[in-house]
Each structure stands twice: as structure tokens, then as C-alpha cells.
Amino acid sequence: xxxxxxxxxxxxxxxxxxxxxxxxxxxxxxxxxxxxxxxxxxxxxxxxxxxxxxxxxxxxxxxxxxxxxxxxxxxxxxxxxxxxxxxxxxxxxxxxxxxxxxxxxxxxxxxxxxxxxxxxxxxxxxxxxxxxxxxxxxxxxxxxxxxxxxxxxxxxxxxxxxxxxxxxxxxxxxxxxxxxxxxxxxxxxxxxxxxxxxxxxxxxxxxxxxxxxxxxxxxxxxxxxx
Numbered sequence: 482x483x484x485x486x487x488x489x490x491x492x493x494x495x496x497x498x499x500x501x502x503x504x505x506x507x508x509x510x511x512x513x514x515x516x517x518x519x520x521x522x523x524x525x526x527x528x529x530x531x532x533x534x535x536x537x538x539x540x541x542x543x544x545x546x547x548x549x550x551x552x553x554x555x556x557x558x559x560x561x562x563x564x565x566x567x568x569x570x571x572x573x574x575x576x577x578x579x580x581x582x583x584x585x586x587x588x589x590x591x592x593x594x595x596x597x598x599x600x601x602x603x604x605x606x607x608x609x610x611x612x613x614x615x616x617x618x619x620x621x622x623x624x625x626x627x628x629x630x631x632x633x634x635x636x637x638x639x640x641x642x643x644x645x646x647x648x649x650x651x652x653x654x655x656x657x658x659x660x661x662x663x664x665x666x667x668x669x670x671x672x673x674x675x676x677x678x679x680x681x682x683x684x685x686x687x688x689x690x691x692x693x694x695x696x697x698x699x700x701x702x703x704x705x706x707x
Contacts, residue, residue, distance in 0.1 A: 530542045530543045530544075532562075537557065537559040538557035538559065538560055539559065539560065539561045539562070540560070540561060540562040540563075540564075541556070541557075541560065541562070541563050541564065541565075542562070542564040543564070543565055543566070544564070544565075544566035544567060550565055550570055550572065550591065551570045551571075551572055552572060553572055553573070553574050553575070553578065553579075553588070553593075554575055554578040555578075556578070556579065556580050556583075557580065558580050558581075558582070559580065559582050560580040560582060560583055561580075561582055561583060561584050561585070562583075562584060562585045563583060563585070563586050563587065563588070564585075564587040565587065565588045565589070565591050566587070566589050566590060566591070567589070567590045567591065569590075569591070569592050570591075570592060571592050571594060572591075572592065572593055572594075573593065573594065573595045574588065574593050574595075574597050574611070574616075575598075576597060576598050576599065576600075576601045576602050576603075577598070577601040579602070579603050580603065581603050581604065581605075582603065582605060583603040583605065583606055584603075584605045584606060584607050584608075585606075585607060585608045586606060586608065586609050586610065586611075587608070587610040588610070588611055588614070589610060589611070589612045589613055589614075590612070590613040590614070591614060592614065592615065593611065593614040593615065593616055594614070594615040594616065594617070595615075595616065595617065595618070596616070596617065596618035596619070597611065597616050597618075597620065598621075599620065599621060599622065599624070599625060599632070600621065600623070600624045602625065602626050602629075603626065604626050604627070604628075605626065605628065606626045606628070606629055607626075607628050607629060607630045607631075607652075608629075608630055608631050609629070609631070609632045609633070610631070610633045611633065611634055611637065612633050612634070612635045612636050612637075613635070613636035613637070614636070614637050615637065615638065616634065616637040616638070616639060617637070617638045617639060617640065618639065618640060618641075619639075619640060619641045619642070619643060620634065620639055620641070620642045620643070620658075621642075621643045622642060622643065622644045622645065622648070622649065622656060622679070623643065623644070623645040623648055623670070624645075624648060625648070625649065625650055625653070626650070627650050627652070628650065628652050629650055629652060629653055630652055630653065630654050630655075631653075631654055631655045631656070631657075632653075632655070632656045632657070633655070633656075633657045634656075634657065634658045635657050635658065635659045636659070636660065637658075637660060638660050638662070638663055639658055639660065639663075639665055640663070640665065640666065641665065641666045641667075641668060642658060642665060642666070642667045642668070642675075642679070643668050643669075643670065644667060644668070644669045644670070644675050644676065644679060645669070645670050646669060646671075646673060646675065646676045649676055649678065653678055654678065655678060655680060656678060656679045656680065657680045657682070658679075658680070658681055659680075659681055659682060665681055667679065667681065
């Protein structure tokens with residue numbers, strides 16, 4: 482592992498954790514890496530909770546005790562799995578900035594706020610778990626990745642969900658919404674009843690809830706109907 486690769490990881494991870502002050506836009510990031518003689522593909526290094534394959538970062542699993550993640554816009558471009566638990570640092574989630582290779586995305590109790598656009602999710606995505614954040618506004622289930630298995634928004638102050646029943650992928654097992662202090666409205670684009678896979682129940686059953694929070698539970702099979 483050479484110095485350039487190690488420096489690239491330091492730059493990338495410091496951007497995520499906020500050690501470096503926020504950089505505005507792709508142009509500024511490019512200039513920073515160019516100054517160091519690096520490309521945005523150069524993400525390699527010995528980081529706790531970071532998994533590598535063929536010299537690229539493939540997994541990030543950070544939970545209690547790690548540095549706060551202040552930005553989700555600079556994730557490694559070849560990332561396949563992301564697990565962030567209890568990363569208490571206020572941030573937005575711009576789905577267009579997620580790695581296009583991402584298959585499993587768990588950002589739980591991590592102070593994500595604002596609106597989330599599901600239209601621009603990565604095509605390979607199978608599980609999107611955004612439980613217990615501060616996501617608000619309207620969620621549109623009108624264009625989803627064709628292999629998506631589960632979408633979990635429990636514990637977010639969402640106002641409304643717009644659904645196109647005909648556009649829901651066959652692979653989808655569960656879409657879960659609930660917020661104790663607010664009634665969430667579900668509206669279909671044709672005025673019909675929403676697909677039964679979309680749930681507003683107050684809590685998942687205890688066994689399934691434990692599976693959802695288990696750090697080894699990145700398999701979509703846990704969402705099979707009992």
C-alpha cells in the first residue's frame with residue numbers, strides 16, 4: 482500500500498466525519514484530490530469497520546463509539562454495504578450522491594433530517610433502513626430499484642406517502658412507516674387502496690425488530706412474511 486492510497490483514505494474519511502470543513506461541490510473535491518495527486522477512486526487504507534476487496538472500500542460498518550459522520554455525500558464510489566448506527570451528527574441524505582454500487586444501506590438513529598428522494602436510489606439497492614431519524618415531508622413510492630426488498634422509515638416524522646401500486650417491484654417485501662406523534666397519510670396515484678406491503682403499524686413484532694437491529698442481518702430474507 483503506497484502513500485498516495487493511504488492519503489486518499491484519510492481525505493475521504495475526514496470529509497465524511499467532518500474533520501475537514503465541509504467542501505462545497507464536486508469541483509472543490511476534485512481540486513483537493515488533484516492537489517494531492519489523487520483521483521476519487523483512490524480509497525484504500527486500514528480503517529476499523531471498513532472492509533476492502535481488490536483495493537477498494539466495499540463495506541462500512543460504524544456504530545457507537547466511532548467519530549460522528551457529518552456528511553453522506555462523499556462515500557467511496559464502489560461501496561456495497563453501509564451500516565451507520567447512532568451517528569449523532571446532523572446531516573442530510575442526498576440519494577443521488579450514494580454510490581451506484583450500493584446494495585444495503587442502513588442509517589439508523591443517525592440524525593438524518595429533511596426530505597429523502599427515493600427516485601434516485603442506486604439501481605442494485607436491496608434494503609434501505611432509515612429508522613429513527615428526522616426525515617420529514619413526502620415519500621414517493623413511484624419509482625424504486627427493481628431488486629429492492631425492504632424500505633424502513635419507522636420513527637421518522639413523515640407527513641405523507643405517495644404510492645404507485647403498479648410500480649412496486651415484485652421483490653418488495655415490506656415498506657414500513659410509523660411515527661408516534663403524527664398520523665401519516667398514504668395516497669395512491671389512482672385513488673385505490675395502497676398495496677398491503679406498505680405498513681403503518683406502530684411497531685414490528687419483537688422478533689423481527691431484533692433481527693432488523695442485528696448488525697449481521699443484511700440479508701433481505703429477514704423480511705419474508707411469516
